[in-house]
Amino acid sequence: MTSQNLHAFLKGNLNELREQGLYNDIDVVESSNGPIIKLDGKSLINLSSNNYLGLATDERLKEAAIQAIQEWGVGAGAVRTINGTLSVHTQLEESIAEFKGTEAAIAYQSGFNCNMAAISSVMDKHDAILSDELNHASIIDGCRLSKAKIIRVNHSDMGDLRQKAQAAKESGQYNKIMVITDGVFSMDGDIAKLPEIVDIAEEFDLITYVDDAHGSGVLGNGAGTVKHLGLQDKVDFQIGTLSKAIGVVGGYVAGKKELIDWLKVRSRPFLFSTAVTPADAVAATKAIELLMESKELNERLWENGDYLKRRLKDLGFDIGHSETPITPCVIGEEKKTQLFSKRLYEEGVYAKSIVFPTVPKGTGRVRNMPTAAHTKEMLDQAIAVYEKVGKEIGII
Numbered sequence: 001m002t003s004q005n006l007h008a009f010l011k012g013n014l015n016e017l018r019e020q021g022l023y024n025d026i027d028v029v030e031s032s033n034g035p036i037i038k039l040d041g042k043s044l045i046n047l048s049s050n051n052y053l054g055l056a057t058d059e060r061l062k063e064a065a066i067q068a069i070q071e072w073g074v075g076a077g078a079v080r081t082i083n084g085t086l087s088v089h090t091q092l093e094e095s096i097a098e099f100k101g102t103e104a105a106i107a108y109q110s111g112f113n114c115n116m117a118a119i120s121s122v123m124d125k126h127d128a129i130l131s132d133e134l135n136h137a138s139i140i141d142g143c144r145l146s147k148a149k150i151i152r153v154n155h156s157d158m159g160d161l162r163q164k165a166q167a168a169k170e171s172g173q174y175n176k177i178m179v180i181t182d183g184v185f186s187m188d189g190d191i192a193k194l195p196e197i198v199d200i201a202e203e204f205d206l207i208t209y210v211d212d213a214h215g216s217g218v219l220g221n222g223a224g225t226v227k228h229l230g231l232q233d234k235v236d237f238q239i240g241t242l243s244k245a246i247g248v249v250g251g252y253v254a255g256k257k258e259l260i261d262w263l264k265v266r267s268r269p270f271l272f273s274t275a276v277t278p279a280d281a282v283a284a285t286k287a288i289e290l291l292m293e294s295k296e297l298n299e300r301l302w303e304n305g306d307y308l309k310r311r312l313k314d315l316g317f318d319i320g321h322s323e324t325p326i327t328p329c330v331i332g333e334e335k336k337t338q339l340f341s342k343r344l345y346e347e348g349v350y351a352k353s354i355v356f357p358t359v360p361k362g363t364g365r366v367r368n369m370p371t372a373a374h375t376k377e378m379l380d381q382a383i384a385v386y387e388k389v390g391k392e393i394g395i396i
């Protein structure tokens with residue numbers, strides 16, 4: 001017999017979530033995750049992927065991946081520290097370092113486990129971490145795993161950061177103090193105040209850690225938020241993912257060689273979990289090469305983002321204060337937000353609602369992620385649906 005205790009726990013909690021309308025039924029996409037996707041046999045304009053540059057379905061990457069499978073097989077065969085480091089992995093790491101303007105880089109299986117790996121390799125129970133309250137879940141989990149004291153900082157509040165950094169420093173309780181922030185906050189599309197953060201870090205001798213999952217491929221002509229702001233020499237850890245703008249899968253830390261050397265001997269997902277497949281490594285390397293060669297995709301992403309924002313704003317939607325192509329449409333109440341998203345779906349637009357607990361209660365939104373792969377016609381069609389549904393529900 002299976003556990004009655006577990007059954008009672010699961011049943012009670014699942015029922016509660018369903019009653020509150022917070023249970024997320026997973027949508028299954030029946031096509032590649034391009035600008036048009038198929039669900040339930042129906043074609044929809046896709047405004048929910050993180051495939052910023054359209055690289056997830058790029059022919060050049062597909063070709064490179066197919067060739068890599070022919071040459072290297074489908075799996076790496078062992079963890080990196082035994083003999084699963086193939087030259088495609090070290091080539092990927094060299095490309096990342098060049099792209100980011102750092103001495104070295106280390107690749108992980110995902111952005112999520114990169115944060116689990118990197119934070120806990122350097123920070124321990126004698127240390128403290130100043131963490132923005134809106135940081136990504138993987139940063140929060142990475143901080144917890146390290147056992148360092150976590151000091152929550154009000155979102156992008158530099159007065160609060162300065163005061164808490166000073167208090168932590170003057171307390172004399174901690175060996176090391178780190179400040180961690182997302183480069184771009186994915187729910188609102190705002191950019192971290194990195195120039196002020198690095199100043200505060202210099203003043204109080206903080207380690208700086210920037211997770212640029214949503215900035216890489218997007219800001220700084222693609223190189224990311226840190227380079228966009230000219231701060232490569234002042235940020236210790238530049239984290240990124242290979243699954244968003246890069247279009248494949250994986251995560252990385254870019255930084256000084258001595259940091260990367262340490263992570264290679266101490267970070268547990270690197271030591272105890274097999275690396276990304278050869279096809280992943282080669283496709284991601286190809287994507288980085290394309291971004292270093294040409295700004296074309298990056299420019300198209302921004303054109304599309306600016307266009308969508310301007311048109312939705314003109315229609316009277318509350319698009320928040322995004323500084324990137326991420327375009328939230330803030331609706332407010334959870335049920336209304338879900339209804340809005342459902343009606344968009346019925347009219348042929350896939351834009352997912354994001355509600356509590358992912359964002360604070362009463363700030364439900366539909367988040368739009370335009371990409372370089374969208375045509376003007378697709379965006380115009382989506383905007384016409386927004387207008388129709390917005391009027392119908394009384395949002396505009």
Ligand SMILES: *Cc1c(COP(=O)(O)O)cnc(C)c1O
Binds near residue numbers: 111115136139241250
């Ligand atoms: C998406 C995201 C991650 C996770 O990246 P994956 O490669 O999908 O695991 C980590 N950090 C931030 C800030 C993210 O937005």
